[in-house]
Amino acid sequence: MMLPLELRAASFRDIIKPLSLQIEAGPSTIILGANGAGKSVLMRLMHGLLAPSSGTIAWRRPGRHAMVFQRPVMLRRSALANVAYALRVAGEDETLAMGALKEVGLAQLADRPARVLSGGEQQRLALARAWALHPEVLFLDEPTANLDPSATREIETIIRAFDAAGTKIVMATHNLGQARRLGDEVIYLHQGRVVERAPVDQFFSRPASAEAAAFIKGELPWVS
Amino acid sequence: MQEFPEILLEGRLWQIVALSLQVSLSAVALATCAGLPLGAALAVGRFRGRDSLIVVLNALMGLPPVVVGLFVYMALSRAGPLGAFGLLFTPAAMVIAQTILILPIIAALSRQAVEDAWREYDEQLRSLGAHGLRAALTVLWDIRFSLLTSVLAGLGRASAEVGAVMIVGGNIEGVTRVMTTAIALETSKGDLPLALGLGLVLMTIVLVLNAAAYLVKEAAQRRYG
Numbered sequence: 001m002m003l004p005l006e007l008r009a010a011s012f013r014d015i016i017k018p019l020s021l022q023i024e025a026g027p028s029t030i031i032l033g034a035n036g037a038g039k040s041v042l043m044r045l046m047h048g049l050l051a052p053s054s055g056t057i058a059w060r061r062p063g064r065h066a067m068v069f070q071r072p073v074m075l076r077r078s079a080l081a082n083v084a085y086a087l088r089v090a091g092e093d094e095t096l097a098m099g100a101l102k103e104v105g106l107a108q109l110a111d112r113p114a115r116v117l118s119g120g121e122q123q124r125l126a127l128a129r130a131w132a133l134h135p136e137v138l139f140l141d142e143p144t145a146n147l148d149p150s151a152t153r154e155i156e157t158i159i160r161a162f163d164a165a166g167t168k169i170v171m172a173t174h175n176l177g178q179a180r181r182l183g184d185e186v187i188y189l190h191q192g193r194v195v196e197r198a199p200v201d202q203f204f205s206r207p208a209s210a211e212a213a214a215f216i217k218g219e220l221p222w223v224s
Numbered sequence: 225m226q227e228f229p230e231i232l233l234e235g236r237l238w239q240i241v242a243l244s245l246q247v248s249l250s251a252v253a254l255a256t257c258a259g260l261p262l263g264a265a266l267a268v269g270r271f272r273g274r275d276s277l278i279v280v281l282n283a284l285m286g287l288p289p290v291v292v293g294l295f296v297y298m299a300l301s302r303a304g305p306l307g308a309f310g311l312l313f314t315p316a317a318m319v320i321a322q323t324i325l326i327l328p329i330i331a332a333l334s335r336q337a338v339e340d341a342w343r344e345y346d347e348q349l350r351s352l353g354a355h356g357l358r359a360a361l362t363v364l365w366d367i368r369f370s371l372l373t374s375v376l377a378g379l380g381r382a383s384a385e386v387g388a389v390m391i392v393g394g395n396i397e398g399v400t401r402v403m404t405t406a407i408a409l410e411t412s413k414g415d416l417p418l419a420l421g422l423g424l425v426l427m428t429i430v431l432v433l434n435a436a437a438y439l440v441k442e443a444a445q446r447r448y449g
Contacts, residue, residue, distance in 0.1 A: 049347055066351070073348035076366045076448040085362075089354045115449025129352070 001025060002063030002136050003168060005046060010055035015041045017192045018055055023137075027184030028169040030200070032176075034215060038192040039172035043067065043141045046170065064090070066135040070142040072126035074114035079106055079125050082114045086129045100132035101125075104158050120151025127158050138162055140171040144178065156182060176216065180204060188212045236398075237418075241425055244402040247315055247389065248382040251322035252330075256375050259327045260364070263334030263374075267342055268360050278335065284328035289321075293391030296321040300392065313394040318402070321388040326378035333374030341367045369444040372437050383430055 003025040009018040016038045023029060023046070031039050044050040045057055047067045075082050083097035101107045104124040109117065114125055123143055130138055140159065144152040159182055163169050173179055179186060179200065186203040188196040190211040198208065207213040266278055298304050300312040300320075311317045341363050349359040364371070386404035393400030395409060403426045410419035 044347075047351065049350055069348065069351075073345055074449075075362070086352050089352050089358070113447065113449030 002059045002061045002065070004060055005137070006056075006058050006060075007046070007052075008056045008058075010045060010052040010057050012038075012041050012045055012050060012053050015192050016045065016052075019192075019194050020055075021187070021194060021197070023168075023170060025168055028163055028171070028182055030179040030183035030186045031170065031172040031189060032174065032179055032186050032203075032215075033172075033189035034174060037189040039174075039189055040070075040141050042189065043139050043170070043172050047139045063137075064133055064135045065137040065139065066130035066133050067139040067141065068123070068126045068130055068143050070145050072122050074117075074122055074125065076113065076115055078111050079114045079117065079128075080110040082125060083129050083132050087132050090133050092133065096132055100128040103131050103161070104128040105154070118151070120147050120154060123147060123151070123155055124158065127155065127162075131158075131162070135167060137168045137170060140169065142173055142175075143171070144173075144175070152178070176204070188215070190215075237421065237425070239398065240401055240403055240406050240422070241429070243315065243400075244383065244404070244426070245429070247318045247402060248322060248379060250319045251326060251382050252375060252379045254319065254323045255327040255330050255378055258323075259330030259374075259378070260334050260371065262327075263331040263336075264338045264360055264364055266331070266335045267338035268363075278332075281328050281332045281335070285332050287325060287328065289325055289385040289387035289389075290391065292321055292325045293388035296324065296388070296392045312392065313396060313400060315393070315400060317392040318389045318400060321392045322382045322385070325385060325388055326381050329381055330374050330378040333377055334371050337367055337370050337374060338363060341370075369441045369448075372441060376434060376437050379433065380430060383426065 003023060005023040007019060007021050009020055010016065011018040031042060033039050041050065045052055047065060048057075049067075075085060077085070080097050080101060083100050084094040087094045087096055098107065098110065101110050104127050106121065106124055106128060109121065114122065117125060126143075138159075143159070144155050147155065156178065159169060159171070163182075169182065171178075171182065183200045185197065185199050187194055188198075188203070188207075188209070188211070190209075196203065196207065196209045196212045203212065204216060207216055266274060266281070296317065297312065299306045300309070300317050301307055302312075311320070338360075345359070345363050345366070349355075349362060354362055384404065386408055389395075389400070389402055390405050390408065393402070393405065395401050395405040401409075403422050407419045407422045407426075410416070410422070
C-alpha cells in the first residue's frame with residue numbers, strides 16, 4: 001500500500017500556499033474549488049508532474065499512480081496502440097490492452113485512430129490507458145469538464161468501477177453534482193489554501209467555512 | 225536552333241537531371257540525419273546557450289549559397305584543410321556544400337515542429353512514465369509526417385540553388401553539371417530553349433516530389449488521425 005500520501009508544508013510558487021495534508025486509502029477524495037483555486041496544480045504536485053517550491057510530498061511506499069487529464073493527449077495511432085504504448089512504457093504485457101478497452105466499452109473502436117474519436121470516447125480511452133496499468137491511485141483532473149451529459153455519465157460509471165476495484169480516486173472538479181455523486185470526502189481549495197475538508201454530506205449540508213458556503217450557493221443559485 | 229521537344233529526348237539532358245537529383249537528394253538525406261536530431265534536441269533540451277543556438281540556427285536559414293560555396297571551396301581546395309581528399313569539382317563537394325546549406329533549414333523547422341508537439345505531449349508522456357530519449361522518440365515518430373514538411377523545404381532549397389554547386393562543382397559537362405548551373409550557362413550562351421527546357425523539368429520534378437509528399441501526409445492523416 002503506497003498510501004497515505006503526505007504533503008508537508010508543500011507550496012508551488014504563489015499558486016499553492018504551503019499546505020499540509022494527508023491523502024489516505026479508502027474514501028474517494030474530491031478536490032473542489034473555483035477556477036484558479038489551484039486544483040490542477042495540486043493534482044500535478046501529488047502526481048509528481050510538478051516539484052513543490054518548498055516543503056515535501058511523499059508516498060508511504062513507491063507504487064503506481066496514474067492521471068487522467070481534462071484534455072487527454074492521444075498518440076497518432078489506433079486506440080488499441082495507445083493503450084499498448086502505456087503498457088510497454090510501464091514494462092507490462094501489451095496484450096492486456098484489449099481487456100482494458102473492453103472495460104471502458106471501446107473494444108469495437110480498437111482499430112480506429114485515437115485522434116478521430118469523440119471527446120467522450122477519447123476520455124474513455126484515457127481511462128482505459130490508466131485502467132491497464134492497475135494504479136493504486138488514480139488522479140482525475142476535471143475529466144468531464146469538456147463533455148456532454150451522456151458522455152459525463154459514461155465517464156462517471158467507469159470511475160465508479162475503478163473505485164469498486166479498489167483504486168483510490170482523487171478527483172478535481174468544480175461540478176458540485178459530480179462531487180456528490182462520486183465523492184466520499186471533499187477538500188475545498190480557495191486561492192491556493194485548503195479551507196475545509198469534510199465528508200461529502202456534511203460539506204454540502206453544513207459547510208464550515210464562509211468561502212465554501214458561498215461557492216456552494218453560487219454554484220447552485222436556485223438553492224436559497 | 226533545336227526544336228523544343230527534341231531537347232527533352234537528348235541523353236545529356238537526362239544525365240544532368242539525374243545528377244541534380246542525386247546531389248540534392250543525397251544532401252537532403254545527410255542534412256535530415258543530422259538536422260532532425262539537432263532540431264529535436266534543441267526543442268526538448270534545456271541547456272545553457274540554447275536560446276543563442278536557436279537564433280543562430282534561424283539566421284543560418286538565410287545563408288547565401290555563394291557564401292557556403294566559397295567556404296567549402298576554401299576548405300576543399302588543394303591548400304585547404306581538406307584539400308588532400310581531392311574532392312573539389314566533384315559531385316561529393318556539391319553534396320557537402322548543399323548539406324551545409326540546408327542543414328539549418330531542416331534543423332530550425334523541425335525544432336519548431338517538435339517544440340510545438342512537445343508542449344502538447346510532455347505532461348501526458350511523463351504521466352505515463354516516458355522520459356527523456358524515449359519521450360523524444362515517441363514525439364518524433366508521432367509527428368513524422370509533419371517533419372516531412374521541413375525536409376521538403378530543405379529539398380526545395382537544395383534543388384533550386386545555383387551558387388554553391390557552381391563554385392564547388394565548377395559546372396563541368398558530364399561531371400558536375402546540374403540543372404541550375406546548366407540553366408545559368410545556357411542562358412548566358414543564348415541557348416534559351418535548352419535553358420527553358422531544363423527549367424521546366426526542374427519545376428516539374430519539384431512539383432511531383434511535393435505532390436507525393438502531400439499525398440503521403442494526407443493518407444497518414446486519415447489513417448492515424
